[in-house]
Amino acid sequence: MNPLIVSGSPHIHGEMTIKSIMWGVVIALLPAWLAGVWFFGIAAVIVTLVSIASCVLFEFLIQKFVLKQETTINDGSAVVTGLLLAMNVPSSLPWWQVVIGSLVAIGIVKMAFGGLGKNLFNPALVARVFLLISFPVAMTTWPLPIESRANVFNFDGVTGPTPLGSLKTQLAMGQTLAQIKLPSYTDLFWGNIGGSLGEVSAIALIIGGIYLLYRKIITWHIPVSYILTAFIFSGILWLVNPNRYADPIFHILAGGLLIGAIFMATDLVTSPMTAWGKIIFGIGCGVLTIVIRVFGAYPEGVSFAILIMNAFVPLIDRAFKPKRFGEVK
Amino acid sequence: MDSSILYSIITLGLIGAGSAAILYWVASKFKVEEDPRIDAVAEALPQANCGGCGYAGCRNFAEAIVKTGSLDNLICPVGGDEVMKRIASILGLEAPAVESMIAVVRCNGSFQNSPSKFQYDGVKSCAFAHITFTGEGGCPYGCLGHGDCERACTFDAIHVNPATGLPEVNDKCTACGACVKACPRNIIEMRPRGKKDRRIYVTCMNKEKGAVARKNCEVACIGCNKCVKECRFDAITLSNNLAYIDPHKCTLCRKCVEVCPTNCILEVNLPPRKRAAQSDSPAEITA
Amino acid sequence: MLKTFQKGGVHPHENKLSANKPIQPIDPPAKIFIPLSQSLGAPSKPVVKKGDEVKAGDILAIGEAFISSNIHSPVSGKIEKIDDYFDVSGYRKPAIFIEVTGREWNESVDLSDELKEDIILDGASIIQKVKELGIVGLGGATFPTHVKLMVPQGKKAELLIINGVECEPYLTSDHRLMLEKPREIITGTRILMKALGVTKAIIGIENNKPDAINLLSKHASSYPGIEVCALKVKYPQGGEKQLIQALTGREVPSGKLPIEVGCIVQNVGTTFAVYQAIQKNKPLVERVVTVTGTNVLNPSNFLVKIGTPVSVLLGKAGWQPEKAGKVIAGGPMMGKALLNVEVPIVKGTSGILVLNREESFRPKVQPCIRCAKCVSACPMGLEPYYLARVSELEKYDLAENGAILDCIECGSCQYICPSARPLLDHIRLGKLKVNEIIRSRNQ
Structure with missing residues (x-):
């Protein structure tokens, strides 16, 4: 007889593993990514492959040669980071900038903090912001959907503004909303607009979000509170002055709000642990996003909003404890 | 000259001067009168902050010494005799005789002596293994080998040998007692280092009946009383089927080592026996 | 919608392999071992000595302390000795060794199968008899039943809850008992x-046992005070506090007993034992034990004499020792891994689960990814990741503030953790340390 195995209870384990969570996120991102490929063509595929490959490679190299620990690239977390980063940049971004972004995401934001689970900020978002500040032109040159499909390296003439971008610049020129030509809700909904390669199609992102909820990888708290807050806040502004402020549905569908609310803010590592904490986190993200979009210098505020709220997560975790069973006050 | 530079210099200078005045005032207002001897004593201490004296750190210990004004029961085990003499001279007191101590591991249930009968699959911590089961060797008193002592040691003085699964103490041991507290089975004992670092002690903590203890471990103390009878100095006592050697009475005559049927009495740093090595004499182990 | 408790919980595979196997009595082997510590509280004191002859049903040891219980002989035989014997964790504890000579019962015990529904004794004598005949909670915690029945002064019991939940995967002993002895259980409830002195009782049964729900509802229908309630399948619904909340919506305050909200919870096995004690004068000397697991060829439900070594049951059920990795006393979520299959069945052993070697090892531990699954799975509303972390760092004051003592050790957090972190191991140790600290503070 073999020696019996001894350990404390429980003696069985659920099916969910880090691997299944990470690949679940990848599957959930696929519809939005495919929409990006449909609108922006082969360039989107190249950016994605470069991003994923370099993220995985950097993780492998750092773990193997710098930290000298077991490599964990199999768990899929680097793939998720790479895919998210690619989906948050324009498909026209030069490949070497994508590699730099990957290095920032994996090397600085993830590994320097201690690897998986230890990072304070969302790696893909920090990398995106880093690229935005370092290469502002490349990062705000948006290929036009459909028209730019055939282009792989030369996007001259087939670029245009994002809906939020044109809103911002034309408002600054003193036009009223009625005078500004914005894409229709249908285009916003299906994704026939300029923007980062993964953020354009609202319907694809929502499908991914439903899949994540179904698999119980995320809970409803952050996406719902984030989107609802952004809706209410921008709605109030719109009611105050519809000539100056865009309507709430436009704000929800345009830009990176949906990918942010469903995939970036819900990143397990950098979001709060309790239900109320998540709701507060979502509200903070929603308010900050609209504040930056409406009053800030940048047309888009999702990345900054989520990163700022990331910094508050330890505090939120401290302040919002779950209600204990039979708690005696 | 541009007047704005002048203004900047004047403003910054004034702010600086103002802050300095406030700092000076605060420092003199809230000055804490402290016995200067505390600093002197604290400086004499090893500054390991190990807690071996029973105080949180060296400074707390220094405060305690100066406050009570005596050295009774206040000993820095790390600094030992030398440091205590220095402290005594600072305070003008008589230095107590400090016996130099070392941690000894009172279990020899290595993988060879006490083979694994089970496979443990829980948290690799002795504290947790102890509340879960008897240990892989089956002895409910033996070393669990997960190294809680090693993690508790701040002096790099105790390490679990992967070949035997037992911790081994090296010369860096300062007798701070952290490992003694960390061990959930109280296997580690503080014993006097002994003359020339020579020690004899029982490497077993098993209080079970002989036959039961022996079942789990080749080198268990079976409470046979042979050593007690052999010892001419009344240094060995037997209680709960377990022998204990009083270090202060032991004369290192080694008679007990020879009679022990299970080789559970260990001699450390003693010279080889004059008689030619016998095949049945216990293997000598140096700590 | 079916009732259930509000917070947390998980739903492991039910794996009730032995649900269709009738309870099968098995003969005791030539020698049995009766541990003296079979209930929560102080060990019992033996009243027999080496060489004594005993009959089945004779008293072997008495529980002298307030929380302690009597122990009776399950067989007729000769006391071989009173000595230490392995318990589940491999430590040796005092036990009575009996050489089995036969199955002759003490004359006072009614051995007939006839159902006796008329309750003659009054309340106080019932409690006295329950105490005398050594009835303890058979759900696993083995709390002496008579202590539970004595309602403390100033408190009032208004509702009796019979726990037929059996939320642990694999186990079916309570399920079978409900199917085979429904009228006895209803009488026991009465x-x-x-x-x-209560007029209302609810029997809570999870919805994965519809046959038991139907049968008990049918038999309970003639007693207006007894209600059978189907519950949504969710672990750990069999936990006392969870069951009370599921059935009544009341929350037992932290650190308090169910009587605080007017409830008393008894397991169906205990209820059957109470029936036998009061109506048949039969002490608690045998119980239903599920022997199950993928390793076992014939998963079965046995009626076993207390003190029978586990190996006898495993042999009867056809286990495959060469493939076995873990033998667990109890269910897979809260059971204890055995070191030795020679340990005896005790009053609290509801099942023996044998896992194959490949199912026995824990998955590799990975870093916490802060997914908060443990927080949402905790039925007590705690933060397991935090409690495990502070216990690991030995910051026991933080653990105490985080209500570590509220943990019921159900294992939901560790079960659900995608990183397979040993959360409960750390919390369990933390609880011990915090208890130690509180005890030394109170001195």
């Missing part, structure tokens, strides 16, 4: 109601 006895307990009389002892407590």
